[in-house]
Amino acid sequence: MARDEYYLMVAGIGGQGTVLLSRIIGDAALMKGYHVRIGETFGAAMRGGSVHSHIRIGREVLSPLLLEDEADALLAIEPLEGLRRAVVYLKPGGVAVLNTRKVYPIDVNFGVARYPKIEEIIDAFNKLGAVFVYGDFTDLAEKAGTARATNVAVLGAYARLIEGTDAPFDKETLIEAVKGRVPSKWIEANLKAFESGYKLADEQLKK
Amino acid sequence: MARPRHVVGYDEPGRRAILLGNEAAARGAIEAGVQVVAGYPGTPSSEVIETLSLVAKDFDMHVEWSINETVAFNVASGAAIVGARSMATMKNAGTNWVMDMFATLVYTGVRGGFVIYSADDPEAFYSSTEQDTRHLAKAVGTLILEPMDQQENKDLVKVGFDYSEKFEMPVFVRTITRINHSSGDVEFGPIRKERNKVAFDRHWKLPWRWNVYGPFKYKGKAGPTAKHAWQLEQLEKIKEFVNEVPFNKLIPGETDLGIIASGIGYAYLSDALRKLGAVGKPWILKLATPYPLPEKLVSELLENVKKVFVIEEGDPFVEEQLYAFMKENHPEIPIYGKTKNQLLLRYGELGFAQVVNAVAKYLGVKAPEVPEERRKIKAEISKIVAPRSSALCPGCQHLGTYWGLRFALLKISAELRRQGVKGVWIVNGDIGCYEQGGYGIFAKPIKAEATTESKLWPFNNPYEILDTNYIMGGGIGLAQGEFQAGYRDGPIVAVAGDSTFFHATMTALANAVYNKAAFTFIVMDNAWTAMTGHQPSPTSGVTATLEPSKVFKIEDVARSLGVEHIWTVDPYDLKATEKAIYEAIKTSWEKKTVTLVVARRECALQVVRRLLRTGGLPEIYYVDEDKCVGCTLCVQLGCPAVGFDKEKKKAWIDPVLCVGCGMCAQTCPVNAIHPKTKEGR
Numbered sequence: 001m002a003r004d005e006y007y008l009m010v011a012g013i014g015g016q017g018t019v020l021l022s023r024i025i026g027d028a029a030l031m032k033g034y035h036v037r038i039g040e041t042f043g044a045a046m047r048g049g050s051v052h053s054h055i056r057i058g059r060e061v062l063s064p065l066l067l068e069d070e071a072d073a074l075l076a077i078e079p080l081e082g083l084r085r086a087v088v089y090l091k092p093g094g095v096a097v098l099n100t101r102k103v104y105p106i107d108v109n110f111g112v113a114r115y116p117k118i119e120e121i122i123d124a125f126n127k128l129g130a131v132f133v134y135g136d137f138t139d140l141a142e143k144a145g146t147a148r149a150t151n152v153a154v155l156g157a158y159a160r161l162i163e164g165t166d167a168p169f170d171k172e173t174l175i176e177a178v179k180g181r182v183p184s185k186w187i188e189a190n191l192k193a194f195e196s197g198y199k200l201a202d203e204q205l206k207k
Numbered sequence: 208m209a210r211p212r213h214v215v216g217y218d219e220p221g222r223r224a225i226l227l228g229n230e231a232a233a234r235g236a237i238e239a240g241v242q243v244v245a246g247y248p249g250t251p252s253s254e255v256i257e258t259l260s261l262v263a264k265d266f267d268m269h270v271e272w273s274i275n276e277t278v279a280f281n282v283a284s285g286a287a288i289v290g291a292r293s294m295a296t297m298k299n300a301g302t303n304w305v306m307d308m309f310a311t312l313v314y315t316g317v318r319g320g321f322v323i324y325s326a327d328d329p330e331a332f333y334s335s336t337e338q339d340t341r342h343l344a345k346a347v348g349t350l351i352l353e354p355m356d357q358q359e360n361k362d363l364v365k366v367g368f369d370y371s372e373k374f375e376m377p378v379f380v381r382t383i384t385r386i387n388h389s390s391g392d393v394e395f396g397p398i399r400k401e402r403n404k405v406a407f408d409r410h411w412k413l414p415w416r417w418n419v420y421g422p423f424k425y426k427g428k429a430g431p432t433a434k435h436a437w438q439l440e441q442l443e444k445i446k447e448f449v450n451e452v453p454f455n456k457l458i459p460g461e462t463d464l465g466i467i468a469s470g471i472g473y474a475y476l477s478d479a480l481r482k483l484g485a486v487g488k489p490w491i492l493k494l495a496t497p498y499p500l501p502e503k504l505v506s507e508l509l510e511n512v513k514k515v516f517v518i519e520e521g522d523p524f525v526e527e528q529l530y531a532f533m534k535e536n537h538p539e540i541p542i543y544g545k546t547k548n549q550l551l552l553r554y555g556e557l558g559f560a561q562v563v564n565a566v567a568k569y570l571g572v573k574a575p576e577v578p579e580e581r582r583k584i585k586a587e588i589s590k591i592v593a594p595r596s597s598a599l600c601p602g603c604q605h606l607g608t609y610w611g612l613r614f615a616l617l618k619i620s621a622e623l624r625r626q627g628v629k630g631v632w633i634v635n636g637d638i639g640c641y642e643q644g645g646y647g648i649f650a651k652p653i654k655a656e657a658t659t660e661s662k663l664w665p666f667n668n669p670y671e672i673l674d675t676n677y678i679m680g681g682g683i684g685l686a687q688g689e690f691q692a693g694y695r696d697g698p699i700v701a702v703a704g705d706s707t708f709f710h711a712t713m714t715a716l717a718n719a720v721y722n723k724a725a726f727t728f729i730v731m732d733n734a735w736t737a738m739t740g741h742q743p744s745p746t747s748g749v750t751a752t753l754e755p756s757k758v759f760k761i762e763d764v765a766r767s768l769g770v771e772h773i774w775t776v777d778p779y780d781l782k783a784t785e786k787a788i789y790e791a792i793k794t795s796w797e798k799k800t801v802t803l804v805v806a807r808r809e810c811a812l813q814v815v816r817r818l819l820r821t822g823g824l825p826e827i828y829y830v831d832e833d834k835c836v837g838c839t840l841c842v843q844l845g846c847p848a849v850g851f852d853k854e855k856k857k858a859w860i861d862p863v864l865c866v867g868c869g870m871c872a873q874t875c876p877v878n879a880i881h882p883k884t885k886e887g888r
Contacts, residue, residue: 005481013595023390026225030392036225037356037474038390041332050595060481062356062474064389065559067482069577080593087588092581104861105595109850110668110842112649113593124588 002032002168005058007070011085012077013103014049017151020181021075022053024155028169028177029057039064052085057168072167074130075154077137078103083121092129095165097157097201098122099150101138133157133201140196145189152178152190156197160205171198216262220397228386229254231357231393232324235364237266239320240399241294243286244270245279247710248739249298250333251387252326256296257742260751267402272742272751275679275710276301280308280323287317287377288417290403292368296324298333300638300678302340309377310347314419314434316375316441318411319403320368323379326387329520330556333384335638335678337554339521341497344379348438350445351379351498352454353470357391359454363495365396366454374441374448375412381497383520385471385556413437442499450503454495457504462488464570465512465540467505469494469525472518475562482563483572489516497525500532509537516569517544520557543569596648599669601848601861602811602825602868604778605641608731609669610844610874611776611784611806612700618785619698619792620663629696631661633689635682636673637712639704640738641731645673661696669845673702680711686726687719698792699726706736706744708761713768716801720769725799727791728770730761731778733810741813765803772802779808781873815866826867826882830858834879841871841880 008025012018019040026036039054054066071089074096076082082098090096100118107113116124118134125132137157141149155178159171175194182190211217214224215234226234232255236244246256256270263270269286273279276297286293297305302325309323323344328334344351352367354360360382367378408416415421425433449455466489468476473493480486492508494501497519509515517526523545530542545553550565567574577585599605612634620630636645648670666672675685686701703712708730716728736742743749745759762773772794774787784806791802815825830841837856841849848864849871851857860871860880872880 023225026390026392030223030225036390036392038225039385040388040390049597056478061478063471063478063559064356064385064391064474067560067563067575069575069581080595083588084592084595087585087592103863104850105593106598106845106847107594107596107648109847109861110649111851111853114591115593116591120591124591127584127588 001166003166005056005061006072006168007057007066008055008073008075009066009071009085009089010053010055010075010077011081012051012151013081014051016051016077017148018051018053018077021077021151021155022055024174024177024181025055027180028173031173031176032169034058034168035061037061037064050081050084052081073158073162075158077151077154079118079121080105080115083116083124086125086128086130090128090130094130095158095161096125096130096132097154097161098125098132098134099137099154100134101136101150131161133161133204135200135204137197140200141193144192144196146186149186149190149193152182153193153197156194157201159194160198160201211265212261213258215258216265217395218398220395222395223392224395225390226357226361226393227254227390228357228360228382228388230258231361232364232382233258234393234395235361236294236322237262238361238396238398239365239368240292240402241368242268242291242319242402243283243293244268244296245273245282246296247273247276247279247301248706248736248742249301249326250739251328251384252296252298252301252324253739253742254387255324256751257740263752270751272736272744274745276304277308280305283321284308284312284317287319287321289405289407290319291405292320292403294322294324297326299325299327299338299340300335302343306343309343311419312377313347313349313438314431315417316438317371317377318375320371321377322364322367322371323377324364325379325381327381327383327521329383329385337521339524341381341521341524344381345498348442349376349379350374350449351381351496353381353495353497354386355471355474355493355495356386357389358393359495360386361393363454374445376441376445381470383471385520446499446502449496449499449501452496452501455501455504456493457507458491458493459511460488460490462490463511463513464488465490465492465508465515466566466569467492467494467508467515467517467525467529469497469517469519471520472557472562475557475559476518476566478559479563479566482575483567483570485566485570485572488570494525498528500525500528502532505529505532506536509533509540512540514541514543516550517542518551518557518562518565523553597643597646598648598847599640599643599845600812601846601864602815602866602870603640603846604733604806604808604811605644605731606669606844606846607778607781607784607870608729608806609644609672610781610870611778611788612729613669613672614785615789615792616698618789619796623697629661629663631663631697633686633694633697633699634672634674635685635699635701636676637682637701637703637707638679639707641702641704642673642676644669644702645671645676647671667843679707680715683712683715683719683728686728687715687722687724690724690726691722698796700729700792701726702729702731704737705730705732705734705746705761709745709759713764716765716770717768719801724801725795727788727795727802727804729788729804729806732761732805732807735810735813737810737812741810761805762803770801770803772798772800774804776804776806777808778806779868779870781870811866811868825865827862827865828860828867828869828872828880828882829862830860831879831881832857834877836877838876840874840876844871844874846871
């Protein structure tokens with residue numbers, strides 16, 4: 001039985017398709033008859049800024065922000081950004097997908113900050129009580145035809161993670177939503193990326 | 208008819224789509240049959256016109272990016288005077304720009320419906336201030352509508368046109384970042400097919416209707432005073448009407464605790480009550496008209512409660528009106544909110560978390576809490592979360608201009624010191640991408656003191672180059688004032704972008720020349736209004752709807768405004784840029800005149816996007832580690848793609864971010880940075 005209210009967070013940086021991914025998820029919720037509110041931070045119009053979307057799905061939701069430890073799921077298109085949001089919003093036992101392909105912030109490049117090691121980030125996700133899978137989803141997307149499908153590869157892994165849970169949608173709905181949002185010439189590559197992400201999650205969960 | 212290029216144009220009443228708040232507003236205007244829309248780009252308002260420009264032809268509407276908000280407002284006012292439905296869009300700062308006409312237009316009112324869409328920015332995500340523009344609309348005395356979510360952002364824009372025509376008054380829609388830049392499912396209504404007839408009658412309904420100085424007589428007064436008396440009568444009618452507006456709702460509760468929630472305050476409250484298991488407990492007045500207050504509904508609420516709590520985004524605007532109203536009505540009932548019985552902060556965004564906690568406290572129920580043990584784990588993890596500061600883009604031409612400016616200032620300053628002048632420059636900033644020259648993302652903590660002498664503060668990156676920064680067009684005026692006050696301890700510089708040049712600096716430039724000021728003005732012309740999302744500007748050669756138009760040359764405009772010394776330079780050429788700026792500053796200092804440098808190159812983001820669209824790839828650069836001496840000059844350029852490995856003491860270039868501008872290669876004193884061949888990518 002699907003829940004009446006469900007909360008997600010999508011984390012990434014400008015240009016990674018964070019906003020598109022949150023709209024795909026919103027469409028899927030809409031297909032299932034829910035209301036959706038998505039709170040977005042755009043990092044102005046410039047590239048490379050931290051971008052995250054709060055997604056509230058429910059029968060009555062009106063407002064667009066999540067509370068601390070409220071997210072049932074976190075989709076991280078960039079590892080540092082995933083960590084930044086997980087530490088605030090991901091509830092204990094929440095599911096997460098972590099792309100391990102780093103994009104360095106200028107603070108790290110300039111030498112005034114340190115990028116945490118992937119092992120440290122994975123360790124932090126464990127300490128936060130996340131049920132998660134991780135991997136180089138950018139690589140999967142590239143192999144599927146375009147790095148731009150990284151967000152959809154992450155979504156594929158998420159589709160596997162929510163199987164058998166009380167999430168308000170399923171794999172088929174998510175795939176329909178992808179088809180509805182992605183430009184027609186990129187649908188094939190995106191669906192391939194979705195399946196690769198799904199498979200990666202499936203293999204990791206079996207271990 | 209071909210299908211419109213955006214879902215907001217689909218004539219499918221009942222359709223539900225996920226829309227950005229600003230897209231929803233655009234849909235509302237389409238449903239109302241809007242005919243003229245004008246605005247100036249300003250986050251978080253820009254997507255209304257961006258969206259409408261995609262479907263303008265489908266609905267036979269005129270949509271434009273005006274040169275500034277004042278012009279936009281006047282254009283929309285003129286359209287409303289001849290009977291068209293019109294809308295002006297602006298961000299909070301832009302609303303300040305329209306106040307002269309806004310305050311005067313209410314004296315004559317309008318014929319066609321006129322909606323003013325004002326986008327506030329609590330938390331100042333994208334703005335110089337958190338200003339609450341509801342005060343401005345109340346000051347001029349007209350109806351304010353405040354949506355709670357994306358659906359109401361559409362619905363209130365739509366009915367705004369009807370209400371405007373009903374009272375012949377402009378209607379002010381006050382919206383906020385958290386609605387404009389959030390998305391939600393929105394149900395479409397029917398699209399009004401008929402268009403208001405465009406016609407002109409100078410004595411429409413009232414003698415001398417459109418001329419505040421006309422010999423109109425009313426209530427024993429003439430001219431503007433008579434019109435003011437008429438306006439106040441309209442406002443009285445609006446005061447009655449707001450009790451009937453269906454977006455205001457009184458919801459009975461089980462307790463004697465009352466809550467008035469305006470705009471998004473209601474959305475947060477509604478979600479908070481479910482979270483707290485307190486649905487149905489308080490009496491609630493959901494408010495969509497923060498001004499004028501629906502006094503009958505407020506009175507009815509007060510009859511049923513012992514306390515009242517006001518939840519609103521921004522200033523205690525409703526709350527203060529409530530204090531005034533309750534002086535005569537139930538003065539014994541205490542008011543909670545942002546003033547005396549404070550449950551909410553007066554600064555920063557309202558936010559869901561703050562509302563949940565405040566409502567829990569007010570109702571005496573338990574708020575969700577994070578256990579202490581988990582808090583400790585989080586605090587530990589937070590230590591490794593590196594910041595991701597906002598920076599200029601890889602290959603941004605402003606990096607070149609600021610590099611040139613930095614070294615020109617150092618050179619001039621050293622020369623002046625040899626002549627016994629302190630050599631303390633002032634660089635006045637302005638609003639646009641280049642404002643990041645004042646973000647200080649790598650700045651060390653400063654110990655500030657009250658000094659009496661000019662003081663030079665060293666810096667080594669473009670993010671600390673701006674000394675002052677306030678508003679659109681502010682920098683050039685400040686530069687003149689600093690000069691006229693007698694500041695002679697060093698050169699005075701002002702910077703602005705091309706869109707800002709046309710928005711707000713042309714009159715200031717003429718003023719400076721006319722009044723014999725001396726400073727150097729640097730215009731960074733990248734051919735677009737880049738920061739707000741690359742809207743066309745007078746330098747782009749296209750209009751909002753992508754019709755070809757005149758390309759304005761800043762040098763020509765400046766020359767006609769009296770500027771005699773002008774340099775044009777490509778900011779990607781670092782040496783030439785430094786030289787031009789140096790000469791301009793030196794000339795200004797020696798000849799005591801205004802000098803201008805135009806640093807021109809199209810925004811790198813636009814260039815790269817076009818390249819990628821056509822299947823191309825930018826050339827990229829790499830650091831030859833054998834040659835690199837670790838001097839960090841290339842890092843000081845401030846490009847996000849150029850990094851420094853502290854352990855190896857070598858610079859490196861991020862191949863993902865590099866767009867191949869080659870500026871870093873020019874900074875290298877040992878020629879260690881080179882382009883890769885296409886195959887080597």
